[in-house]
Amino acid sequence: MPDDPRDSVTLPDGTSLEGAVSRLRDGDRAMLARCITLVESRRPDHRRVAAALLQAILPYTGEAWRVGITGVPGVGKSTTIDQLGVNLTAGGHRVAVLAVDPSSQRTGGSILGDKTRMARLAVDPSAFIRPSPASGTLGGVAARTRETMLVCEAAGFDVVIVETVGTGQSETAVSEMVDVFVVLALPGAGDELQGIKKGVLEIADIIAVNKADGDNADRARRAAAECRAALHILTPQSRHWSPPVLAVSGRDNVGLDDLWEKIAAHRDAMKSSHEFDERRADQQVRWMWAMLEERLLGLLRADPEISARIDEIEAQVHAGTLAPTAAVEEIAPKFGA
Template sequence: MPNGRSIEETVADLRAGDRATLARAITLIESRKPDHRRAAAALLQAILPYTGEAWRVGISGVPGVGKSTTIDQLGINLTEAGNKVAVLAVDPSSQRTGGSILGDKTRMARLAVDPNAFIRPSPSAGTLGGVAARTRETMLVCEAAGFDVVIVETVGTGQSETAVADMVDVFVVLALPGAGDELQGIKKGILEIADIIAVNKADGENADRARQAAASLRAALHILTPISPNWTPPVLAVSGLSNLGLDKLWVEIGAHRATMQASGEFDERRAVQRVKWMWGMLEERLLARLRADPDVSARLDALERDVREGRLAPTAAVEEVAPALGA
């Protein structure tokens, strides 16, 4: 356990809101060492009774849409209202560059120094699936430490939106006004998984364009099948910089939660997410085991080269490697 503490002592320290214990627990979770992985699993099992009550909110949007500014202001609003807010990040580029979306916490300058807030970038190594798994685990540790709102940020590219939507209760998409055709600026796939859409930077000269963009997005949503038969995604105009419309955004997040709880979809969504999490971690573990086998790893390099150069069909390559897993 972190700092040589027992599981019971670590849980008690987390429950007391000790920041050093929280940081060490997350570092333990992010470790790939087998003994750390076993310790992390034991810790997560021990804190399970103290998790699940937080509001889990996903926020996505293309780079430049103002996610950091919006989350910074929304987080401040929530802490001023008496909440404790944790901000986590899922970064699909971390595997390639070692960077993170949040990078320097000065991008959320006020929230970074708020005693009732906590900001944590995603791990800087591994696949998106691995990053998402660590983010889920970090979410549980933050909940056990008393954070009642957990905001998960994604950069808004690749598969990161789906990864975040699969770990939160409500998925908010930020859009830009006046960026050409708004419907081209947002992929159909992300509209299909959005629970709420907020057109950001809706202040000053952008106000009219934001309203027009919101109207276009509402029209687009009419031709899509909503995720839930009980909820139609609202489209709002907000400004993270000017703190406009963020109170309405939080009201809609609350309305979504109430609707999902009343229909039973809230509990079902979380149950499905837990099972997906289990299978995702199992697949990650099996792949790691496969790559750790020196004989298989050496053969994989040759197979990958043959597949890349068109000498071997992918199906044939899989048939050759699968027996190593007993498949």
């Protein structure tokens, strides 16, 4: 039989692919960081090695709980995830937290910032925190997050929490890479939920009204009741699951055990109806197309002649002197389309 072509693949630091996978499986934190840096890289030679790595670790992935959590800024995502994560590690789980923040391409992101916001998980030997890459489109960030998720699963993390900043299209991107999507909400002025969008409600599997503590506890419970009533006018994503609404407090660790029970109940319902496997299979196909689109755009921009003309065309579209449709008709043939 011919040799496996992966036998000759080495990581940028010279580690063999087999050695890297072995160290990753053994929980080597340094190798985990190197593998994630590799899958986040945009260099063509790194991308080829990353593809081989992801194929090699594929048998060790897929068993983790993939949980997406979103909410508007100020809702208390970090506090809630920090406490939930501590609860889970105390129960024997290993927890990875991945952040999807499309704004990081402007701010640059901050590993220190992410770890400061989740102070207890940051020092928990059974936990791992990783921010989103600091550049690229949301689609690119989401693709890297999917790959990072697989690396974390291969490293033995059995709960992967994907946090989104809760703005723009990041919620949809995260909901399409996880098994269960949790929306954190705040009770706002009066009895209305603050900042929650109808579109987010439509993709939520579980809604948790946060900060149900102190003087705010009653208002949070009323807001949860109103949200339950509002959900009746929306069509659930699955006929096998109606999104529950809980009142929780990440600060005081109130309702988080109930939240995890609902996450487990959702997983059971999806598995018993076979929607779990179907959802994951669909996610794999969407991931393939997202990566292909990103790769084609990268090739387009990598061509010096085409790239220079694209900058001119983009400026004309921005100035309103060229219609977007006409711009596409000029660019596409240059790429053979």
